[in-house]
Amino acid sequence: MRLFVALNFEDAFKLKLSRHMEELRKNAVKGNFSRVANLHITLAFIGETERLLYAEEALKAVEFKPFEISFDRVGLFKRRGGDICWLGVRDDTEIKALAGSVARELKARGFELEDREFKAHLTLAREVVFKGGFEPTKYALPQNLNYRVDRISLMKSERIKGNLTYTELSSRFFT
Secondary structure, eight states: OEEEEEEEOOHHHHHHHHHHHHHHHHTEEEEEEOOGGGOEEEEEEEEEOSOHHHHHHHHHHOOOOOEEEEEEEEEEEOOTTSEEEEEEESSOHHHHHHHHHHHHHHHHTTOOOOOSOOOOEEEEEEEEEEOTTOOGGGOOOOTTOEEEEOEEEEEEEEEETTEEEEEEEEEEEOO
């Protein structure tokens, strides 16, 4: 099974995010926009594995105190055939520390993870091309796009009836 560790959002917050996705979608010529149910921030991508118990053990070993994040910008990772459009986290110090802790616990249990710098972002769309003249990086987000981080989730990624579907297998709450 294909696994990753994520910061999931409550449905009400996903709905709030979806309003901004729709504004961006209106200005796209093409793009594969994320399903609202799938909105999350990946903390660590594990990949294909059958070692579910070890991944759950790693999740249980992660320690952190709840904190708040705020989304403050739209960004693009440039790609041929269309860009990846994302929301960026204003002060990513705490979420980077959390992602580092998740990675350490997974590596301590024998998981091999991608060796690249963690960039706290929420993917809105892949293979997106925007209309001429529209600059998504200048799209104004509201000041109150905040979320309290108090849990992390072990997620399974699969295609169900042609739709990419993320299912929470377990989670860890922090107080």
